[in-house]
Every structure is written in structure tokens, then in C-alpha cells.
Amino acid sequence: MESAAIIRECSDVRNMGVDTAYGRSGVWLDSPLIDMIHGEGYTRHQFPGMCRAFDNYDIDIVKQPMLIYPSLHYQNGGIEINERCESNIPGLFIAGEASGGVHGRNRLMGNSVLDYNVFGRRVGKQASEYAKSVKLGKLSLEHVTAYAGEMTDQGIDSDLISPVILPSYTPEDVRLHQLARLGNIPARHSILRSRIGCGCGNGKEGK
Ligand SMILES: Cc1cc2nc3c(=O)[nH]c(=O)nc-3n(C[C@H](O)[C@H](O)[C@H](O)COP(=O)(O)OP(=O)(O)OC[C@H]3O[C@@H](n4cnc5c(N)ncnc54)[C@H](O)[C@@H]3O)c2cc1C
Helix, strand or coil, X not given: CHXXXXXXXXXXXXXXXXXXXXXXXXXXXXCHHHHXXXXXXXXXXXXXXXXXXXXXXXXXXXXXXXEEXXXXXXXXXXXXXXXXXXXXXXXXXXXXHHECCCCCCCCCCCHHHHHHXXXXXXXXXXXXXXXXXXXXXXXXXXXXXXXXXXHHHCCCCCCCCCCCCCCCCCCHHHHHHHHHHHCCCCCCCHHHHHHHCCECCCCECCC
């Protein structure tokens, strides 16, 4: 709820966010209030890692508020697995956020580290066992070409880098930077290309 409220305040609709040097907006988190409520030393005792991180930039969050904005913290996956981390696609093993069901509808704090240690180990063991028996076919990128062909046949014009299952939470300016890095902007996306000044950041004219 807090995140939704912060995002709403910073949205184009309300436009109440504090501008940052990076062109984004955020809100001030009143961290000095924590010591005022719970007593001196509480913040440094309870949040030592965060204090250290901010100390590195000469910001004392006990005395100064922090400029914050919510980001995606965890995705409750969705791919069903069995106790050996196998999905229903032979050879596709899953652990971590991509898997579903381990945490129910929400994850308890800190349980992701536990999750990927336990299931990451299982995946490794199971996949290496599986690899011993599997016969590899010929590797190719034909599926990518086929996918691009299907998109063209269906008249779908998209600047997505690859098929995505989950919505992108990446802000537009960061996405432009990613596209520029990949040098992957097709000629038809003239607006994107002109905004980042193609050459596309890789020293070559993008195709
Ligand atoms: C700010 C923050 C703080 C957190 N703090 C805690 C905490 O204190 N305790 C806790 O338990 N959990 C915490 N979490 C959650 C935890 O870190 C994550 O749930 C965990 O790292 C997820 O691990 P994963 O292996 O499932 O996914 P990821 O760590 O996201 O690994 C996925 C990997 O796949 C790669 N990848 C993605 N797409 C492709 C592709 N198409 N081809 C090839 N590679 C690809 C990515 O680059 C990435 O390396 C925190 C998360 C955040 C964001």
C-alpha cells in the first residue's frame, strides 16, 4: 500500500514527487523519525547494512531523510515444479523466483535466500544427473528466427528485445539505454533511434 501511494504521488497525474538528479522523482522517507520514536541508536542497530551503504555516500540516515522510490522486490514466479525441481518440460529445471508454489501467495521476509540455496542445490544436482543421460540435438537459433517470422506474419511490430512473460517495470529512459547498448533498434523505430542518436551506442549503424 505504501508503494502504491508513493508511486501515485510521483505519477504524472499528481506530480508531487521530488525531482532527482537522474530525472526521476521520489519521496523523502523520514528516517530521523525512527530514532526519535524508538530512542537514540535504534536505527544503526536495526538497519546496520543500510546505514553503512548510505555512509559510503556521506549520508547519515539517522539525521537526514532518504529520497526513495519503490522497485520490484520479488516475483512469486509461476512455473510448477516437483520436489526434484523438474517442470513438466523434460530437461527444464527451475529454482528461485521463476518457480511457483514454494511460498504460497506471498513470501516471508528473508525466505528467498533460503529458497535459492535449497532449491538451487537441488536443481544443480538433478540437472547434472539429467545431463549424463540426455542426448543433445543440434544447437541452433532457428526458434528465434521462427518467432520473428511469426511476429511479421501476424503484423506485430514490437521493440521488445525478446518474448516476455511478465510486464516490464523498467522505466522508459533505462529501457532506451538497454536498447542502445544492444544496438538492437530496428530502422522502423525512428523515434527511438533519433532519441538515442543511433549508431545505437555500439559504433555501428543499427539494422
Ligand atoms: C533490493 C532487494 C533486496 C532483497 N533482499 C532480500 C533479502 O534480504 N533476503 C531475501 O531472502 N531475499 C531478498 N531479495 C530477493 C532475492 O534477492 C531474490 O528473490 C533472489 O535473488 C532471486 O534469485 P533468482 O535466482 O530466482 O533470480 P535472479 O537473482 O533474478 O537471477 C536470475 C538470473 O537470470 C538472468 N536472466 C534473466 N533473463 C535471462 C535470459 N533471457 N537469458 C539468460 N539469463 C537471464 C538474470 O540476469 C539473473 O542473473 C531482495 C531483492 C531485492 C531486489
